[in-house]
Amino acid sequence: MESLLAQARGQAQQQGGQQEQQDQGKLLDLTSSVLEKKDCYARNESSAYPMTNLFIGDTRLGCKSDADEQLILHIAFNQTVKVQSIQLVGFNRNQDPSCNPKTIKLFVNCDSMGFEDCEDLEATQMLELTEEDLDEQTSKPIPLKYVKFQRVTSITVFVEDNYGGGMAGTLLNLVC
Numbered sequence: 001m002e003s004l005l006a007q008a009r010g011q012a013q014q015q016g017g018q019q020e021q022q023d024q025g026k027l028l029d030l031t032s033s034v035l036e037k038k039d040c041y042a043r044n045e046s047s048a049y050p051m052t053n054l055f056i057g058d059t060r061l062g063c064k065s066d067a068d069e070q071l072i073l074h075i076a077f078n079q080t081v082k083v084q085s086i087q088l089v090g091f092n093r094n095q096d097p098s099c100n101p102k103t104i105k106l107f108v109n110c111d112s113m114g115f116e117d118c119e120d121l122e123a124t125q126m127l128e129l130t131e132e133d134l135d136e137q138t139s140k141p142i143p144l145k146y147v148k149f150q151r152v153t154s155i156t157v158f159v160e161d162n163y164g165g166g167m168a169g170t171l172l173n174l175v176c
Helices: 051-055 115-120
Strands: 003-012 041-043 071-089 101-108 125-128 152-162
Touching: 071 101, 115 152
Parallel strands: none
Antiparallel strands: 003 071, 041 071, 071 152, 101 125, 101 152
């Protein structure tokens, strides 16, 4: 996946009865100050393509799984957001479609997830991706179950399998 985009509405909530500041939704890449980078993590990431590549802002870089096709990416926010949709684009501009994810599970507000958790727990939403979903020229945002993606403080992305059965690649950019 070269790009994971989530269209969301950010909502900064303040304590003590102060007014809530609402955002109308905007593009947010992983260099944004809305992310809590110290709480973001990846499981089964390749040392050649670590999750830290996602925070550089270069769309040619990505995060890739190490031992097999499964990959966990946990993205934490420093404020509450409402996620409406995500957009995915093939890894490395679709030059190796076998690395493209096929099945993705999304989990909302679940911290410290491992592979057993991702396989055993019911996902907030599961996505079965097609080649059209991942094409850089024609891909469109994939609507999410909006009711389940309100008050989001973190999203865990679990790449369950890919088209090639080997290592999966991903590049993540969010739109909030």
